[in-house]
Amino acid sequence: MKLNTLIxxxxxxxxxxxxxxxxxxxVMHPAAFETAPTAMAGGGFMHISNDGDTDDTLLGVExxxxxxxxxxxxxxxxxxxxxxxxxxxxxxxxxxxxxxxGYHVMFMGLQGNPFEVGETIPATLIFEHAxxxxxxxxxxxxxxxxxx
Amino acid sequence: xxxxxxxxxTLIAAAGLGLYTWNVSQNATQIPCGDTAVAxxxxxxxxxxxxxxxxxxxxxxxxxxxxxxxxxYTFCPDVCPLDSARNAQAAYLLEDEGYxxxxxxxxxxxxxxxxxxxxxxxENFHEDMIGLTGSAEQVSVASKAYRTYYxxxxxxxxxxxxxxSTQTYLMMPDTGFATFFKRDHTPEQIAEITACFMDTAT
Numbered sequence: 001m002k003l004n005t006l007i008x009x010x011x012x013x014x015x016x017x018x019x020x021x022x023x024x025x026x027v028m029h030p031a032a033f034e035t036a037p038t039a040m041a042g043g044g045f046m047h048i049s050n051d052g053d054t055d056d057t058l059l060g061v062e063x064x065x066x067x068x069x070x071x072x073x074x075x076x077x078x079x080x081x082x083x084x085x086x087x088x089x090x091x092x093x094x095x096x097x098x099x100x101x102g103y104h105v106m107f108m109g110l111q112g113n114p115f116e117v118g119e120t121i122p123a124t125l126i127f128e129h130a131x132x133x134x135x136x137x138x139x140x141x142x143x144x145x146x147x148x
Numbered sequence: 149x150x151x152x153x154x155x156x157x158t159l160i161a162a163a164g165l166g167l168y169t170w171n172v173s174q175n176a177t178q179i180p181c182g183d184t185a186v187a188x189x190x191x192x193x194x195x196x197x198x199x200x201x202x203x204x205x206x207x208x209x210x211x212x213x214x215x216x217x218x219x220x221y222t223f224c225p226d227v228c229p230l231d232s233a234r235n236a237q238a239a240y241l242l243e244d245e246g247y248x249x250x251x252x253x254x255x256x257x258x259x260x261x262x263x264x265x266x267x268x269x270x271e272n273f274h275e276d277m278i279g280l281t282g283s284a285e286q287v288s289v290a291s292k293a294y295r296t297y298y299x300x301x302x303x304x305x306x307x308x309x310x311x312x313s314t315q316t317y318l319m320m321p322d323t324g325f326a327t328f329f330k331r332d333h334t335p336e337q338i339a340e341i342t343a344c345f346m347d348t349a350t
Binding site: 033034035036037038039040041042043067071073075078079080081082083100101104106107108109142143 | 225226269273
């Protein structure tokens with residue numbers, strides 16, 4: 001029993017930023033694709049799971065760029081419309097994918113500082129319940145394997 | 149009596165099979181290269197745009213061989229790179245099989261997409277991908293020729309977004325429009341269908 005409690009406490013400590021809010025957020029594979037040297041914007045992608053029992057929402061992303069927004073893309077009759085979204089729902093016990101063709105983090109104002117393979121981009125995700133979660137985007141090569 | 153019934157059934161079956169085969173062959177002549185061919189409407193045509201080196205070029209300068217043509221903008225971090233990478237991948241597959249294929253990216257955001265920006269953008273996907281931009285008027289003419297849609301979203305002078313069509317067109321230098329591809333076509337599908345059109349054309 002004691003051992004179990006110890007393990008449970010350790011687990012709670014390890015997941016401390018999110019655990020108190022009953023929304024247990026895990027971020028997997030945060031990645032951004034390399035960009036051209038003169039690119040003005042870049043996209044960030046990741047999977048977010050919520051092992052807690054409370055629905056959560058990703059409200060925003062903070063990073064060192066003139067502007068960072070959450071976007072999604074909708075397709076109607078072959079026309080792509082990219083839109084700023086106020087939040088990305090992460091349901092309790094569920095997972096949301098930010099991936100090409102759908103939700104993505106839009107880093108704007110890259111002028112003169114493109115994403116290069118191997119580079120990392122520190123960022124903070126802001127959740128309605130889980131609060132702030134620090135992550136690091138890895139800049140990866142754009143190969144077809146990443147496309148779904 | 150029994151023989152007559154069997155005979156009749158066979159005859160009907162044979163007639164049915166014949167009709168079916170006739171239908172299939174009719175369809176086959178209409179759509180020889182996959183399911184994306186559309187009735188030949190006037191897609192494509194003359195345009196005048198600005199090349200990666202800042203020179204004015206026309207459609208006949210650009211489409212000198214079978215070419216995949218896509219309209220997009222470089223500020224778009226998601227869809228346009230994805231589709232451009234896909235088209236580049238299709239081109240690489242075709243080149244591996246000995247087909248000489250071109251790829252073109254036409255910006256529908258000429259205010260931000262200078263020749264240098266478009267050049268850098270296309271270089272990222274395929275060393276031979278041609279990037280074109282132009283004046284607002286030139287881009288509008290090219291887009292209308294290809295019946296594509298684009299509309300700048302309101303609200304932001306610097307970080308605005310642009311809605312736009314995402315079809316890729318297969319254009320032939322002599323005969324013009326061959327077919328178009330949607331976003332969900334894979335590089336392999338595009339390569340296969342394009343190869344079929346190129347085989348048919350020769």
